[in-house]
Amino acid sequence: MAKLTIQDLKKIKENASKDISLRQNKGKIKVTVHMGTCGIAAGAREVMSTLMDEIAEADRQDIRVVTSGCMGMCSSEPNVTVETEGTEPIVYQKVNANVMRQVFRRHILLGEVQSDFALAKM
Amino acid sequence: MSKVRTELMVCGGTGCHATGSIALIRALEEEIARQGLAGEVKVVETGCNGFCAVGPVMLVQPEGIFYQKIKVEDVPELVEEHFLKGRPVKRLFFKESISKEIIPNMDEIPFFAHQELRVMRNKGIIDPEIIDDYIARDGYFGTAKALTEMTPQQIIEEMKKSGLRGRGGAGFPTGMKWDFASKSRSDVKYVLCNADEGDPGAFMDRSILEADPHAVLEGMIIAARAINATKGYIYARTEYPLAIHRLEKAIEQAKDYGFLGEDILGSGFSFDIEIYQGAGAFVCGEETALMRSIEGKRGMPRPRPPFPAHKGLWEKPTILNNVETFANVAQIMLKGGDWYASIGTETSKGTKVFAISGDVNNIGLVEVPMGTPLRTLIYDVGGGIPDKKKFKAVQLGGPSGGCIPEEYLDTKVDYEEIAKVGAIMGSGGVIVMDESTCMVDMARFFMDFIQDESCGKCTPCREGTKRILELLEKICDGRGEAEDIDILEELSATIKEASLCGLGQTAPNPVLSTLRYFRHEYEAHIYDKKCPAKRCAALLKFEVNPDKCKKCGLCFKACPTDAITWKKKEVAVIDKEKCVQCLTCFSKCKFDAID
Ligand SMILES: Cc1cc2nc3c(=O)[nH]c(=O)nc-3n(C[C@H](O)[C@H](O)[C@H](O)COP(=O)(O)O)c2cc1C
Numbered sequence: 001m002a003k004l005t006i007q008d009l010k011k012i013k014e015n016a017s018k019d020i021s022l023r024q025n026k027g028k029i030k031v032t033v034h035m036g037t038c039g040i041a042a043g044a045r046e047v048m049s050t051l052m053d054e055i056a057e058a059d060r061q062d063i064r065v066v067t068s069g070c071m072g073m074c075s076s077e078p079n080v081t082v083e084t085e086g087t088e089p090i091v092y093q094k095v096n097a098n099v100m101r102q103v104f105r106r107h108i109l110l111g112e113v114q115s116d117f118a119l120a121k122m
Numbered sequence: 123m124s125k126v127r128t129e130l131m132v133c134g135g136t137g138c139h140a141t142g143s144i145a146l147i148r149a150l151e152e153e154i155a156r157q158g159l160a161g162e163v164k165v166v167e168t169g170c171n172g173f174c175a176v177g178p179v180m181l182v183q184p185e186g187i188f189y190q191k192i193k194v195e196d197v198p199e200l201v202e203e204h205f206l207k208g209r210p211v212k213r214l215f216f217k218e219s220i221s222k223e224i225i226p227n228m229d230e231i232p233f234f235a236h237q238e239l240r241v242m243r244n245k246g247i248i249d250p251e252i253i254d255d256y257i258a259r260d261g262y263f264g265t266a267k268a269l270t271e272m273t274p275q276q277i278i279e280e281m282k283k284s285g286l287r288g289r290g291g292a293g294f295p296t297g298m299k300w301d302f303a304s305k306s307r308s309d310v311k312y313v314l315c316n317a318d319e320g321d322p323g324a325f326m327d328r329s330i331l332e333a334d335p336h337a338v339l340e341g342m343i344i345a346a347r348a349i350n351a352t353k354g355y356i357y358a359r360t361e362y363p364l365a366i367h368r369l370e371k372a373i374e375q376a377k378d379y380g381f382l383g384e385d386i387l388g389s390g391f392s393f394d395i396e397i398y399q400g401a402g403a404f405v406c407g408e409e410t411a412l413m414r415s416i417e418g419k420r421g422m423p424r425p426r427p428p429f430p431a432h433k434g435l436w437e438k439p440t441i442l443n444n445v446e447t448f449a450n451v452a453q454i455m456l457k458g459g460d461w462y463a464s465i466g467t468e469t470s471k472g473t474k475v476f477a478i479s480g481d482v483n484n485i486g487l488v489e490v491p492m493g494t495p496l497r498t499l500i501y502d503v504g505g506g507i508p509d510k511k512k513f514k515a516v517q518l519g520g521p522s523g524g525c526i527p528e529e530y531l532d533t534k535v536d537y538e539e540i541a542k543v544g545a546i547m548g549s550g551g552v553i554v555m556d557e558s559t560c561m562v563d564m565a566r567f568f569m570d571f572i573q574d575e576s577c578g579k580c581t582p583c584r585e586g587t588k589r590i591l592e593l594l595e596k597i598c599d600g601r602g603e604a605e606d607i608d609i610l611e612e613l614s615a616t617i618k619e620a621s622l623c624g625l626g627q628t629a630p631n632p633v634l635s636t637l638r639y640f641r642h643e644y645e646a647h648i649y650d651k652k653c654p655a656k657r658c659a660a661l662l663k664f665e666v667n668p669d670k671c672k673k674c675g676l677c678f679k680a681c682p683t684d685a686i687t688w689k690k691k692e693v694a695v696i697d698k699e700k701c702v703q704c705l706t707c708f709s710k711c712k713f714d715a716i717d
Contacts, residue, residue, distance in 0.1 A: 003379075003380035003387075003388070004379050004380050004381075004387065005387065005388055006266050006270065006387060006388075009257065009263070009266060009387070012254055013257050013258055013260070013263075015254070016254035016255060016257050016258035017258040019254070019255070019258065020247065020248065020255055020258045020259070022126065022127075022128070022129045022183045022184045023129060023131065023166075023183045023184070023246075023247045024247070027184055032208070033208075034208070035206060035207045035208050036207060039207075040206075040207070045158075048127075048162070049162075052125040052127060052162060053125065055125065056125045064127075064184045065127035065128075066127070066128070066184070066208060067205070067206065067207060067208030068207075068208035068209070069207055069208055069209045
C-alpha cells in the first residue's frame with residue numbers, strides 16, 4: 001500500500017480508537033438491558049438489537065451497554081436502565097423497539113428523560 | 123460501524139495457550155454464534171495478561187470482570203448467564219489464595235492493583251497482530267515525533283534525561299550507549315535487539331514480544347535514527363515460536379504502512395529490520411557472542427575493547443539493547459524524558475518487568491515502579507508463599523545473580539540497592555524459594571546450568587565452573603570436607619576475576635551469595651552430614667520418626683513405588699528396598715516426621 005503520512009496515521013488512530021473504545025472504559029453513559037429469562041421472554045433481545053443499531057448509527061463510542069439479570073419487576077419487563085455520569089439512573093419499563101428508539105434519541109442523545117415510560121427514579 | 127457491546131479479551135500468551143486458551147477461544151466463538159450473540163459479543167485474543175498462574179484468563183470489557191481457569195465446559199454457562207443475561211459466573215472469579223476473598227474486578231485484584239504499566243500498557247487491550255489496535259493506543263506517534271520533529275541529538279538527550287538503563291541485566295544507561303554509537307563514523311551501522319532471554323525462570327521479553335511487538339520495533343527505529351543506522355536485527359531464540367510469529371507479522375505490517383523501509387513517514391530516513399533465530403545458547407545473550415552468531419559464526423564472546431559502539435556486527439558500529447529497553451523508548455519520545463524519570467529512585471528510573479516464579483502463589487509477569495520493596499513484590503503482587511510454608515530466600519538475576527534472605531526483604535528494586543545485598547537486578551527473573559529449598563542444592567542447580575552453557579573459550583570459566591560443580595555435588599552427596607568451603611571461595615574469586623565475559627565473571631554469584639547468607643547449611647552438610655532442608659537424598663535416612671508421625675497416611679498415599687506401609691492409627695514405615703528416594707513423602711508430610 002501507499003506510504004503513510006502523519007495525517008494518515010492520525011486518521012487511522014481516530015478510526016481504530018473507536019474499535020477499541022470498549023476496552024478503555026471511557027463510557028460516560030451506561031445503558032443496562034435487563035435480560036433475565038423473563039426479560040428475554042418479554043422481548044429484551046429485540047430491544048437490545050434496536051439499541052445496538054441506534055448506537056452504531058449515531059457512531060458514539062462513549063455509551064456502554066451491559067446486560068444484567070431480572071430486577072424483580074417481571075410484570076414491567078423489558079426494563080432498560082439509563083445512567084448518565086452525574087445524574088440519577090432512570091429505569092424504563094415495558095420497553096419495545098419503538099420505545100427504545102425514542103429513549104435513545106431523546107434521552108441518551110439529547111438528555112431529555114422520557115417520563116412517560118420511566119418506572120421510577122431509583 | 124461497530125455494534126459490539128461486550129469484548130472478551132482472552133489471553134493468548136504462551137502460558138495461557140498451554141493451559142487451553144486456543145480451544146477456549148474457538149468454543150466461545152461457537153457458543154456466541156449459537157446463542158445468537160455474534161456481532162454483539164466479540165472475542166479478542168490478546169498478548170500475555172501476566173497472570174499465568176490462573177490461566178487461561180479472560181477480561182470482560184467494558185465491565186472489567188476477570189475470569190480465571192476457564193474450561194471449555196464452562197463456556198455455554200458463561201455465554202448464557204453472563205453475556206446474554208448479565209449474571210456473571212461467580213465460581214470463575216479470582217479467589218485470593220490466603221484471605222479467600224473473591225474479587226470480580228481485575229483492577230481490584232492485588233496482583234494487578236500494585237502494578238504500574240508502561241512497558242506492558244497495551245497488554246490485554248490490543249490484539250498484538252492488528253497494527254491499527256496499536257496505533258489506536260498512540261502507536262507509531264513516538265516514531266513520527268522522533269523522525270519528523272527531533273534531531274538525532276535531541277533523541278539522545280531525551281533518552282539521557284529519562285534515566286533509562288539497560289533492562290538486559292547490566293543496567294548501562296541507554297542514552298549514553300546511543301551517544302557513543304552516534305559519534306562513531308561509518309556509512310553502515312546496526313541496531314540489534316537482544317531477545318535471547320536465556321536465564322532459567324525468565325519470560326519477560328517473550329511476553330513483551332507476544333503482547334506488543336510493535337513497541338519493540340518502534341524502539342529500534344528510533345534508536346536507528348539516533349545513531350543513523352540503516353539495518354536492524356532482532357536476535358530471538360527459536361524456542362519462542364509465538365513471539366517470532368508475532369514479530370514477523372508486526373514487521374510485515376510495519377513495512378506495509380511504511381514505518382520500515384525507505385523514507386519512513388516522509389522523513390527521508392530509511393531502516394529495515396530482520397529476525398535472526400538463535401539456537402538457544404545462554405552465552406549468545408552476551409553481546410559480542412550474539413554478534414558473532416548473527417555473522418554465522420560460532421557464538422563465542424571476544425574481549426572488549428573494542429566496544430560494539432565502535433566495532434560491533436561485521437566490525438561496524440552497533441548498538442545492542444534488550445527487548446524491554448526498546449519497548450520503553452517510543453513513550454519516552456512522546457511523553458518526554460522527565461515524564462519517564464518521574465517515578466523510581468535516585469539512580470533507577472521508571473518501571474521494571476519481573477517474571478515471578480517458584481514457591482509463590484501468583485506466578486506471572488508483573489511491572490512495578492523502581493523502588494518497590496521486594497516484600498511488596500513477593501507478598502502483595504506475588505500473593506505470598508503457598509501451603510503455609512515459610513519464605514526462605516529469593517533469587518534475583520538467575521544464574522548470574524544472588525539470593526536475598528528474609529532479613530533484606532525491605533530492599534527496594536533499584537540497581538545499586540540490590541547489588542549491595544549481594545544480588546543483581548538482572549533481567550527480571552524472580553525465583554521465590556520456601557523453607558524446603560536446600561541452598562547448597564540451589565547453588566548446585568545454577569552451577570550445573572552455567573558449566574553446561576560455558577562456551578569453553580576461556581579456561582577460568584570452562585574449568586573453574588566444572589570444578590565448582592564437582593565440589594557442590596560432593597557436598598550434597600555427603601562427601602564434603604572441611605577445606606571445601608575455602609576452595610569454593612578461592613575458585614570463585616579467580617573465576618570472577620579472570621573470565622573473559624560476563625558469563626564467567628558472574629558465574630560464582632549463586633555460590634557466593636548462598637555462602638554469605640546460608641553458610642551454616644554448607645557446614646551442616648560438611649560437618650554434620652545433614653541437609654537441614656531435607657532435599658539432599660544422600661544425607662537422609664528415609665525413616666519415619668514415630669514421635670513426630672501423626673499417622674495420617676499422606677505419605678503412604680503419595681508414594682509412587684508402594685514402599686510405605688501404613689494402617690489407620692499406626693506409624694508409617696518405609697521399606698528401603700523398594701524406596702527410590704524420590705522425596706515425595708518428604709514434601710507430602712505436614713509434620714516434618716520423615717528423616
Ligand atoms: C552470559 C550472558 C547472557 C546474557 N543474556 C542476555 C539476554 O538474554 N538478554 C539480554 O537482553 N541481555 C543479555 N545479556 C546482556 C547483554 O550482553 C547486553 O548487556 C544487553 O543485551 C544490552 O542491552 P541493554 O543495555 O538494553 O540491557 C547477557 C550477558 C551475558 C554475559
